[in-house]
Amino acid sequence: MSETRILLANIDEPDLNTIAVYERLGGYRPLRKALLEMTPEEVLEQLEGSGLRGRGGAGFSMGKKASFIPKGTMDKYLCCNADESEPGAFKDRLLLQKNPHLLIEGCIIGSIAAGANKGFIFIRGEYSFQADILDAALVEAYERGYLGPRILGSEHSFDLVVHRGQGAYICGEETGLLDALEGKRGNPRLKPPFPANQGLYQGPTLINNVETLCNAPLIVDRGADWYRQFGQGNSTGTKIVSVSGNVQQPGNFEVELGIPVRGLIYDLAGGPPEGRDLKCFFPGGSSSPVLTKEHLDLPYTFEDMAKAGSMLGSGSIIVVDDSQPLVPLALRLAEFYRHESCGKCVPCREGTNWTVKMLERIDEGEGTPMDLDIMSEVQGNIIGNCLCVLGDSMAMPIGSMLVHFREEFEQHMEAARARRDLQEMQALGAGELAAVLEAGAV
């Protein structure tokens, strides 16, 4: 099992983040082609024909999304979502740090397809190092005339701004991102209207993930048919998969969609530490329902992950080995979503809070088996009842853990209760303790 590197082909080249090296390796050639040899319609056609699906999590066709942008002379915008906050995902960080010009070029090509004249890269504030690199790359691109008015003498003008977030997971949700970009609290909006019709400043807006936009120059350069030869079925192209958790060699691996999950976890990432076995894994970031050993031989595609009851999401595999108790992990997961819930919709705000409380109770020995049933029900009541999918993102993995590992939750509950009982006994005097043990009251 090996990687197929097309996006990351030159990633180890020293100083790839400077425009000189990027241009030497053929950079900005696709942009010239798109601007000078192709019409915007042809660019859009190539993107649509490639079958490229959004790499941010939802997996929606990028070309189709761009084609929804209305024609006309109104102000249109392009937003690049670089607010990579999903636990387990770190692929965009690599691209932003090592190959910022690929992203800038992708943004310009995206803007040609969408007819946008103003673009924003929304990068999370924690990535300040990467944002500085991106800022420096933007200056270089402006100097060479790849950005600004009438790029390379064509009719197309495009301005790009790096906008730094300040630490909120919900800003990775596209409408939350738009609100944050407008200078508000990052609360998601009601959809429809979708951003393609009414997005940033109420104008039509194309929002794409970093990795999606980075694919655009490759597709324009070598054509949609070339791109379609990678991958399987409707999951075309390659995908950068971030593998983390209990594996021996965590990292980013670019693979063709459709390789077996086992190959990713065991061959590329080295598998769980010696003497340990895989217990479960999140196939698409912490928001995806967990899968177990029996799913290891499935092909890693959008469709197969969905069929197994999970999702490919942002393509981030978190491996959990058998030394990890699941209840603290579930608690940590629920705490994350409780912290990050923006509080706009009740099912998410209250559901995440109550899930945390119940898991704490179980972990402290105060839980009852009924808690597990209530917890499953709470998860069911969150899914699909909020403006965005943040609540679902907690409900789905926790719900799936309860399905696959209910026995372990029960055992954990019993052990915690027994520990609590012992602590109570410790508080008793020696005589009382003997009496209690004699009576078998424990």
Place this chain on the structure above:
Amino acid sequence: MSFDREPPARDEAALRATRLPPGWDEAVRLDEDPATVPDPAAVEVPADLRAEIEASMAKYPDRHSAVLPALDAAQRHHGWCSPEALRQIAAVMQVTPAYLSSVATFYDMLRTRPAGRRYVYVCTGVACHPRNAKAVYEAIAAEAAEQGLEDVEIREFECLGACDMAPMASVDGRYVGPLDESDAPGLVTAVKEGREVLPGRSIADPGYQVPPSPRQPPGPPDEPDVHPAGGTWKEAELLDVPPADGGRRGRS
């Protein structure tokens, strides 16, 4: 109208000591008029901060978009989003301080209390959690308390997007990892002395590669380690509790 006078000095300790009724947070000052958009002539704004905010405002079609960059700039200037900092931004951007405070309280990286000019965020997210991140955080926090580290905000942070180098920390944006408890003294000392933290172990360092994981310590046994009389076997042995059913695990 309260924009033309200085806000009264606020006794933070007394405010914290007062128990407010549920639903009220201490930001609510019922004894004052709500602050309105400040008069630009009445608020003194440091020239560099004003220039930075105005440069941000010029980048966007709508000046409100510059709120986040402006808050970030003011926080770098003042150390936190203090009432004074908010007044200064409000004067330059012509928005109400309440609007700014509504935004500042939403974002994790904006400090609405004086917590320190610098920061150490230790990731304890879902992917770092199985790799002992909590212990690393506790070691760093304990070490910082011991060395008396001042003016640095040390906190657990949600996923920082570097799960390959888990467990990791961000020291003023410098990502270092993988860490274990033994790295805490070196990290804290470097922060205290203003040196580069853990040289060679950051993604900012050229040629950095994530090292393969060391073998992790074995976890708890597969069978739940529960003594029939309650608690774990180890705890029961320490207490010398006799097993109620004669020793389910057949220990001699």
